[in-house]
Amino acid sequence: MPRLSRENTELAREIIARYPRPRSALVPLLHLAQEQDGYVTDEAMEHIGELVGISPAEVLGTCSFYEMLKREPVGRYLVNVCTDISCMLLGGAELLEHAEETLDLKAGNTTADGLFTLEDVECQAACTEAPCLQVNYRYFTNMAPGALDQVLEDLRSGRLDDDVPAHGTLHRIRQHIPNDRAAGNALPEGGQEPAWMRGA
């Protein structure tokens, strides 16, 4: 069952090591689970709890707070149409309606072929390029109904595969702190005045 793979477990350990306390890595690790399986499975949450040293219930407690962490499968493409104030003023609500008609579903649902999940979302910080939408957290701005249809068509045909990975993959460049350059964690216990502050 989908616990974290060996490769992802290694990656998880690397992420955990960057924090003074392992639990701080929780949200990044839940993203990693979502990247692996498309959503966060119960088994992955158990595994993450083991890695971080907390109970599965505590993992769920954090996981369930955050909108992006899905605990059930969603479509390959999560289409998030912004209807918040700046987008609303320039047709965001109509854009969402159009998407609902085109995909033949209500926001919050997934197409039968499992390709698209449509959501009605809050501000995505592209207000000066309204109305906007995100597909798997990649921006499509200055949208109009025709442009939205084109985006959906391009996703269906695979023309946007390079730009838009499947749901779950967030950033494709990861931070790596080289051992020979790392300053090391500042542990909250027993800290001392840093060298450069002494005599300052």
Place this chain on the structure above:
Amino acid sequence: MAPLAAADRIVSRRLDQADAHTIDGYERTGGYDGLKAALARPPQEIVDEVKTASLLGRGGAGFPCGVKWGFCPPGVWPRYVVVNGDESEPGTYKDRALMERDPHQVVEGALICAYAVGAAQVFLYVRGEMALAQERLAQALNDAYAKGYVGRDIAGSGFSCDVVLHWGAGAYIVGEETGLIESLEGNRGMPRLKPPFFPAAKGLYLQPTIVNNIETVSNLPWIVLNGGEKFAEKGAETSRGTRLFAVSGHVQRPGIYEVEFGVTTYRDLLFDPAYGGGIREGHQLKCFIPGGASAPWFFEEHLDLPLETGAIGKAGSMMGSGAVVVMDETTDAVRAAWRVVRFFANESCGKCTPCREGTNWLAKIMRRILDGYGRPSDLDLLRDVCDNISPGLAWPPRMTTICPLGPSAVSPILSTIDRFRDEYDAYIAAAEPAPTTVSIPVALRAGSVAGKEGVGA
């Protein structure tokens, strides 16, 4: 006020440079010179320089940055720096631009802050939905580590500090600094009570923590290189230097503009051809939100106010996150206000009852007015619920809540009831006589795959 010349830009000066996000593009244009200059001076001098600059926090609350740095209790170690890149206030778009297009400036500013306050570790908290910003910062950090600008014994100075990229998972409330710290500790992002949990005293892992906004730290390299005095030459009164504003909505030229702080007016920002360029063709200004969705709304008579904290506070609103949302006469004020209220209802973390219950009731009442089920008593009811969240309905708001999210939902309601009462009355006059019980359509909310119910979506 004449528009800011390109040469006078501070934080946004690299935004049009195509390769500014690369280490080569950044170094070629003076990148990391500010850090090197800072490391050659005692930390306290950097703190003083920032105090001289009168740099106000650019996240929303507008607290003086140098003063905040001074709040760390002496002798308590370690200290942390957390950079807040959780930009999510409706209308706000400037931190994302800085993270995507000039990520090294963020890293450099964060390191200068850490050096000045004596922090041994920095966390860059980037909003979950901003995949490209995360990629650009990850690449920037990898390159900066390789070049020796981050990590152990930076540039041979004895200053050692890791910068850790952290990313969220979708929660507006995490932009509030104590909610952000909770989230960074791996918890639900619910704000902490202040006092005692002022981050500078008891922040991350209950250690002294400086939480600064992306734009705030992006100013630091320039301030170190050019001096606080030069920064403070621009602007007026409390509001010095320059500042980014996102102008969106019904203007000819929506965009992110760096303007001289304190002296530029809203009229400049909305109408100057170098900025907003006026209301869209054939339409007139109806109202505008002067500083993010939390701010009370402004109107025609406020256009000549300078972008100065004191003046705008006195006029009953705030510059907040630098988001200006412009509405022309075609805008349905009730609908626009409802949409802002729905945001706060959706984003309430649920910790404080007046906010958890109140914002949702406000959204439901607004929605039923829009749906043609409004009652004559609804306007009093709205004000009453507002009063339970923000007693006295004053500005700045008093709160029955731990953080300002709940009281923020009050602003659009009061602004529109005061100014556009006729629009509410028209909805209510046209409403069907209400049956004793009204079924309010509760659509499944966006993101409801997990089975959560939202309000009036």
